[in-house]
Ligand SMILES: Cc1ncc(COP(=O)(O)O)c(C=O)c1O
C-alpha cells in the first residue's frame with residue numbers, strides 16, 4: 001500500500017513534519033500541531049472520463065491486489081520504539097480507508113477527501129469548524145437530520161442559524177454579513193427538489209466574508225452528476241449511504257475540499273472523535289463507487305419515465321428532469337443529470353398513505369440512491385425531525401410522497417404505481433385511462 005493516501009499514519013514517526021509533509025498539521029483553529037497524520041501528496045488528478053475513473057484505481061497493497069483488502073486491524077506494529085510505521089492506529093488512519101479517500105478525491109476533483117461513519121457525521125465534522133457567535137446561512141428546505149443538527153447547534157452551541165429560501169439568492173444576500181462563517185446548501189433539496197444556484201450564492205458569500213466557507217450537500221446528485229467545488233464551493237460533503245454505495249448495506253459520509261490546510265482542520269475532529277469510516281465499510285463503499293455510473297444511468301432513465309407517467313396523469317411532480325420544473329434550466333446548467341429522487345402531491349394525506357401502503361415493489365423506506373425503489377411520506381419519515389409547526393411555516397406538504405427510483409424494470413415499477421394509485425382512490429378512472437382525482441395535483 002502506498003504511503004501517499006489521505007488520512008492516516010503515525011503521530012509518532014519521529015520525523016519533522018516539514019521534512020516529509022506538504023501541508024501543516026493543525027487543530028481546528030489552524031494552530032500548529034506536532035508531526036501528525038497527513039497525506040504525503042495529493043492525488044494526480046483525473047485523466048479519463050468518469051465511467052473509467054470510477055473503476056480505474058492507482059496503487060494497491062504490496063501484493064498488487066485488485067481489490068485493496070480490508071485491513072481489519074486496530075493497531076499497526078512499529079519499526080522502532082520511536083514509531084516509524086506508516087500507520088499506527090485505525091482511528092488515525094487505515095490503508096483501506098486511505099485507498100478509498102484517494103479514489104474519492106480523484107473522482108470528486110478534490111485535493112483531499114475524508115470518509116466518516118455517516119453523512120451526518122460528515123456534517124458534524126464540518127460544523128466543528130464553527131465557534132459560538134458564528135452565523136450560518138442555510139436553506140428552508142433541508143434534509144431533516146441536517147435541520148436537527150443545526151437546531152442543536154443554535155440552541156446549545158451558540159451558533160446563529162438563518163434559514164432562508166436559497167432558491168432566491170437575494171434572500172441569501174439579505175442575511176449575509178461579516179459574521180457569516182458558513183453557508184450550507186443542498187441542491188436539489190430533499191424532499192421538495194428545489195434548485196439552488198451554487199455559483200451565485202458562493203460568490204455573494206465570499207464577497208460578504210472572504211473567509212466564509214460555502215459547503216454543499218451533494219447527496220442528491222453524487223459526484224457523477226454535480227461537482228460543487230467547480231462552482232465555487234469550498235467544501236462538498238455527502239451521505240455515502242446513498243448513491244455512492246448504492247446497495248443500502250453501508251452507512252458512510254464523505255467530505256472533500258481543495259484547500260489542503262482546510263483538509264487538515266477537517267481531519268482533526270475525525271481523528272479526535274474516532275468517526276473515520278471503518279475498514280470494512282471503506283471496502284464496501286469502494287466496491288459500490290465502481291458501479292455508480294451504470295446504476296445511476298438506469299435509475300435516472302427509470303425516474304424520468306416515472307415522473308412523466310405521473311405528470312401525464314395530472315399529478316404535480318417535482319423532478320428536475322421535467323421541463324415543467326420551475327428551475328429546469330438552472331439545474332441543467334449546473335448538473336449532468338436529474339438524479340433518481342422525485343416527489344409528488346396527491347392533495348390528501350390519507351390517499352398518500354394508502355398509495356404508500358399499496359405499492360408492492362416500492363419498499364416503504366427512508367433513504368435513496370439504492371438499487372431498489374423506495375416510497376415514503378417525508379413528513380412522517382425522513383423529515384419527521386422537523387416539527388409540524390416549522391413544516392407548516394415552510395409550506396411543507398404533509399401529503400407529499402417521495403419516490404426513490406432503483407434499477408428494476410421500469411414497466412414493472414409503473415404498473416406497481418398505477419395499481420397503488422387506483423387502489424388508493426388517487427385517480428378517477430375514465431374510458432381513456434385515469435387522471436389524478438384530488439386538488440393537490442397539477
Ligand atoms: C440530503 C442528505 N444529506 C445528508 C444525509 C445524512 O446521511 P446519513 O444518513 O448517511 O447520515 C441524508 C440522509 O440521511 C440526506 O438525505
Ligand SMILES: N[C@@H](CCSC[C@H](N)C(=O)O)C(=O)O
Pocket residue numbers: 143145190365366367368381382383385
Ligand atoms: N430516523 C432517521 C431518518 C433517516 S432519513 C434518511 C435519508 N436521509 C432520507 O432522506 O430518507 C433520523 O432520525 O435521522
